[in-house]
Amino acid sequence: MNRKSTDQKALIREVEQLLNETDVRPTDNFIELGGNSFLALQLAINLKDRDNIEVDVARLLGNTLECVLITTDVERDKTQSIQTICGQTTVEVVE
């Protein structure tokens, strides 16, 4: 089983768990399904911490789930700043 497809499955599972939804597809958009930016960050943190899977949060918000995984170095550099934030294990809500 190649890495990308297991990662993709883990991503779908994580979305399902966060939204408590059983029917999530790679062609879905997280926000359209009812996700929001907080949940998106939580998702990125969970996948990074638990499975070492990297997710492009901007794409999570704007694209379909199949486009969201970061797999190349180029992509990784582009999202460096977001990774730094996601390096924390909790997100603090600032009023």
Next chain:
Amino acid sequence: MEAYRETVMKLGFGLQPVVEALNKALEENPEAPAVIHNDKVRSYRQLCESAQNIATQLTEMAILPGERLALDIPRSIALYELMLGCLIAGVSFMSLPRGFDKSEQIQEAKRANCVGILTDTELPLNGGLSLRGIGTFWKLPESNRGLVRSDIAGDEVYCVRTSGTTGEPKIVPIMRGQLSSFLENSQKALKIDLYAKWLWTHDLSFDYAIWETFGCLVHCGCLVVLDENKKPDARSTQRLMAKAGINVLSVTPSEFRYLFSSEAGSVNWEDYPLTEILFAGEKLSTSTFSPFFNQLDKAKVRLINAYGPSETTVFCATHVVTKGDLALESIPIGKPFPGIKFELLNSNDLEAENLELNGADVQDLEFGELKICGTQVFAGYEGGEPLTDGYHSGDICRLDEQGRFVFIGRSSGYQKINGFRVEPYEIEEYLQSHEKVDEAVVWVENTSNQGDLLLACVRGCRDVELSTRELRLACSKLPPYLRPSRYRLFDDKQWPINERGKTDRMSLRRSMYEQEEY
């Protein structure tokens, strides 16, 4: 008849509709049944005698006019007689919710400044006095109410607790004038026939019971008591309705669905000599009765949607369902009763805009919070500020093209979700407009580690397949911040109903947690 004149005068003092009805009943046929429970019957004559008897005993117990008596008595002939006895004695009654335990009862009665509790059980208080045939009166230590001014003593008829969906439940005192208006208005608006059989199914702690009992009384009707033990059993209730020949049935939409669900077997409306089914307490969606509409129409049963907060004395607007209403999603609440004014307060802008509506000139199809003024509106909560400028109901309504008010939902006063202002009732309405959705409850949950979440519990239409995915896709048309993040689906049987017969929103909210605990 002469013997009862004084009784009737005292009972009905300030309640003209009651005086007229009782005099009529006693003149025409004093032996006619006034109330029935199982196989016990009381005629109008006996009812008056019992009520007078009770009033005398209350006075002997030094319960003075103007004082408040907390009640913990099951629905019965005795309770009905007690209500009338209190009226004669000028004593106000407040029925405690039947589910309360003894300490809750004592606490509530104290909070409402009651002089004591009349119950058919024992209480951990000193010196109970026996009220023959009814129960025991347990006096509470001195209340904060002090002595009621003699000029208004006896003015207050009853108190109810509001359900308190926002904050602590408040106490609503209702005076003779307000009740009198309600009885007159409802009689004029609905023109229900006299001498009919009415079913009493609601706990007296819910003011719907005031309509069932006093409504029956002013129509010289025969009140049939649904035993508390029988109420949860739909088939048993149906059998009673058929056997007793019930003409006037008063329910909440949830109770109607429960009573006539497919669980209870197929309904043959010919078994019931119904003339009116009244719906109150919740939003009435067409789907609640539409499977039965044609049969009910053929049998000439009027379906009436009644609206009103407890603060405006039971209800203050009614609408009789017509065939044309079947095309609508939810049934209008109609136009306010005479002497009642509805205003829609539109707070979309920084300044609230008031649109005055008397049912006539309607320029715009506006919506807003319903403000209610008039003769049925209460004077203010117990221990609260007196009402000066009408009652803000917290209900969001709109006006349709025919000048009828339509209930949209409760306003929680907007809530914030991750910085955005949301009104849950808007999302509820949107979900409810989906053809497969019957009812939706939406709220904001402020979590500690996942920010603010919008949650939705949805009851699908009967016998229809619905998935949460479908709901998500439907909501993708809404602005992103209005889309619920999590959904929970229920069918008819699982949807929780509280002791008042309404959708149990608190239970729905709790169920979201249960779902997530593994």
